[in-house]
Amino acid sequence: MYEAHWNLLRKPFDAKVDAGTYYPSxxxxxxxxxxxxxxxxxxxxxxxxxxxxxxxxxxxxxxxxxxxxxxxxxxxxxxxxxxxxxxxxxxxxxxxxxxxxxxxxxxxxxxxxxxxxxxxxxxxxxxxxxxxxxxxxxxxxxxxxxxxxxxxxxxxxxxxxxxxxxxxxxxxxxxxxxxxxxxxxxxxxxxxIERFSFEDTVAYIQHRMRAGGCSRDDVFDMRAMEAIQMLAQGIPRRINRLCDLSLMIGFAQELRFVSSATIESAHLELSSHRRVA
Missing domain, CATH: 3.40.50.300 (P-loop containing nucleotide triphosphate hydrolases)
Structure with a gap:
């Protein structure tokens, strides 16, 4: 749904992983x-x-x-x-x-x-x-x-x-x-297997975005990366969920960049889903 907005060929944080999207820390x-x-x-x-x-x-x-x-x-x-x-x-x-x-x-x-x-x-x-x-x-x-x-x-x-x-x-x-x-x-x-360091998280997100077809490395700004590291605690599955929903929110709001505020909004929504469940 949001792929065209971010110039992606496919969703970069999909749960299905192949040789092109796998990132080995x-x-x-x-x-x-x-x-x-x-x-x-x-x-x-x-x-x-x-x-x-x-x-x-x-x-x-x-x-x-x-x-x-x-x-x-x-x-x-x-x-x-x-x-x-x-x-x-x-x-x-x-x-x-x-x-x-x-x-x-x-x-x-x-x-x-x-x-x-x-x-x-x-x-x-x-x-x-x-x-x-x-x-x-x-x-x-x-x-x-x-x-x-x-x-x-x-x-x-x-x-x-x-x-x-x-x-x-x-x-x-x-x-x-x-x-x-x-x-x-x-x-x-x-x-x-240890949790991702901040450097791992940045490299992981950029790798997954490139694997999805994006030519930009600045979709997620550095403050957004810091928020992801803090909220996802270096766990790849949590990073995927946060980033995927953040891209969706960015598309809905017609944003050019994903900011820390967008990440926090995504985190609140995911947290509310867990409480309801």
């Missing part, structure tokens, strides 16, 4: 290097933590999309809050397209996953299993169940594990994992 880059290391060296577990909206899923999408064909299958569990038998059945379906949708008990699912991994190892391939919202695993006590997967088909594997497990979640995942020493000992890398 220094913290994101460091985490990506560690994740790539864990996978390419065929380590057992990688831990990726950060606050909600910090960009964990975007980073993980970017990392997984860059892997070569030797790293397959790549499975992603978006919502793991389920009992152990259901989780293992879900994992089996994700890593093995030949897995049946019929009901399996816990032992059947484990045997099926082991067969899939043994075949995978024989083809010199390495599986990757990424679990989003992994802090929710604690609710069902399934963290220990995941340790069993790491031991499957390990006797025929020249590496630490036939599969790399990436646990992605909130910082509380670190304390949850500390209660499972046998799994924690398998963690090869630990990544904590």
């Amino acid at each position: 220094e913290s994101h880059q460091a985490a990506a290097l560690k994740i790539h290391y864990a996978i390419e060296q065929r380590r057992a577990v990688a831990l990726l933590c950060g606050e909600s909206g910090a960009g964990k899923s975007m980073l993980l999408d970017s990392c997984l999309s860059q892997l070569s064909d030797h790293f397959a299958p790549i499975a992603r569990i978006v919502y793991p809050a389920m009992p152990a038998d259901q989780l293992l059945k879900h994992i089996a379906r994700q890593i093995g397209p030949q897995a049946s949708d019929s009901t399996h008990d816990l032992c059947c699912s484990i045997e099926l996953i082991e067969r899939i991994l043994r075949h995978n190892v024989s083809q010199d391939c390495h599986a990757v299993l990424a679990i989003d919202e992994a802090h929710l695993l604690q609710q069902f006590g399934t963290l220990e169940t995941l340790r069993l997967i790491l031991n499957l088909a390990n006797d025929n594997c020249a590496y630490e594990s036939p599969i790399t497990l990436i646990l992605c979640g909130s910082p509380s995942l670190i304390s949850h994992l500390s209660k499972h020493s046998s799994l924690e000992d398998r963690v090869a890398v630990r990544c904590l």
Whole structure:
């Protein structure tokens, strides 16, 4: 709706992120290097933590999309809050397209996953299993169940594990994992995504605007940037919401620039929506 007013080709702060709009901060880059290391060296577990909206899923999408064909299958569990038998059945379906949708008990699912991994190892391939919202695993006590997967088909594997497990979640995942020493000992890398600094926020906004087709770097003035940093607290998802609504307000008011007053108006509107909800 507001794209033409700001000379944009598309909405720059849309929730959908592709290679052109993804902005890796220094913290994101460091985490990506560690994740790539864990996978390419065929380590057992990688831990990726950060606050909600910090960009964990975007980073993980970017990392997984860059892997070569030797790293397959790549499975992603978006919502793991389920009992152990259901989780293992879900994992089996994700890593093995030949897995049946019929009901399996816990032992059947484990045997099926082991067969899939043994075949995978024989083809010199390495599986990757990424679990989003992994802090929710604690609710069902399934963290220990995941340790069993790491031991499957390990006797025929020249590496630490036939599969790399990436646990992605909130910082509380670190304390949850500390209660499972046998799994924690398998963690090869630990990544904590930090909030954007002010410099990160400025670079992020300018990058997203350019990715949206804007040729101007001054749509958001410096006071607006400072207001965004203060109100969004360096969280990319909050920055996106503030900037998107601010551009909409600017369009409605026929503004040429987004000021701190516009940012504050957008923040008040977003805050009122949260209170009503």
